[in-house]
Amino acid sequence: MNAILQQPLTGAVAEPSPAAVLDRALRDAPPAKVIEVALQTVGREHLALVSSFGTESAALLKVMADVDPAIPVVFLDTGWLFEETLAYRDTLIATLGLRDVRSIKPSEETLSQEDPDRELWFSNPDACCRIRKVEPLARALKPFSAWINGRKRFQGGARAEIPVLEDDGAKLKFNPFANVSREEIEAIYQLAKLPPHPLVASGYLSVGCMPCSSRTALDEDARAGRWRGRAKTECGIHTTKTS
Numbered sequence: 001m002n003a004i005l006q007q008p009l010t011g012a013v014a015e016p017s018p019a020a021v022l023d024r025a026l027r028d029a030p031p032a033k034v035i036e037v038a039l040q041t042v043g044r045e046h047l048a049l050v051s052s053f054g055t056e057s058a059a060l061l062k063v064m065a066d067v068d069p070a071i072p073v074v075f076l077d078t079g080w081l082f083e084e085t086l087a088y089r090d091t092l093i094a095t096l097g098l099r100d101v102r103s104i105k106p107s108e109e110t111l112s113q114e115d116p117d118r119e120l121w122f123s124n125p126d127a128c129c130r131i132r133k134v135e136p137l138a139r140a141l142k143p144f145s146a147w148i149n150g151r152k153r154f155q156g157g158a159r160a161e162i163p164v165l166e167d168d169g170a171k172l173k174f175n176p177f178a179n180v181s182r183e184e185i186e187a188i189y190q191l192a193k194l195p196p197h198p199l200v201a202s203g204y205l206s207v208g209c210m211p212c213s214s215r216t217a218l219d220e221d222a223r224a225g226r227w228r229g230r231a232k233t234e235c236g237i238h239t240t241k242t243s
């Protein structure tokens with residue numbers, strides 16, 4: 001159980017967990033308020049934001065930077081990212097004044113043992129995501145007791161019901177954009193004049209790794225281009241316990 005919001009043992013009647021109580025209190029809170037509460041709850045040294053520097057990432061990074069630009073930002077550089085995403089990361093660091101972006105790479109030893117020919121994305125994408133995303137993220141988050149991410153309910157699928165605050169038993173996970181609409185995100189981009197991800201102009205509504213991202217048609221969901229043609233819809237970083 002997370003040590004920060006530990007639930008006391010109070011007898012047979014099941015009480016809502018402290019995380020559930022805080023989630024309820026934050027249900028209608030604006031994203032900046034959620035980030036402020038995350039900071040107050042665990043302190044900056046125990047809090048990180050995880051960003052893919054994808055097509056909607058600048059909005060959450062902007063809200064975070066307005067609250068505290070020194071919150072550590074963890075970026076998973078999987079070895080399969082588009083050059084445009086790496087350039088976008090650098091653009092947003094400069095534009096938003098982000099002070100502590102940590103680009104995390106997979107273990108070279110694991111790559112040479114499990115994916116020496118760089119074909120695991122095709123033969124076993126779950127294993128590829130494990131060694132290139134899930135395990136590196138778990139290592140990167142070790143010093144932290146809580147993390148912030150940018151999932152939205154409007155993205156559907158496994159994300160349609162996410163609360164504002166989750167406790168996976170290892171870490172707290174704050175979802176400041178859980179309630180936010182696509183229109184509100186677009187408004188943040190417009191108001192702050194945030195630069196778009198360079199690949200949006202060529203038809204990518206959601207950008208991840210090169211082999212597993214494709215353009216989307218006008219009538220498709222934003223994430224339809226991810227792992228196209230496969231049953232896979234999540235890489236595992238949100239479905240795996242973080243320690």
Ligand code: SF4
Nearest residue numbers: 121125128129209212
């Ligand atoms: S998204 Fe694709 S390339 Fe990236 S880690 Fe997962 S399977 Fe591998």
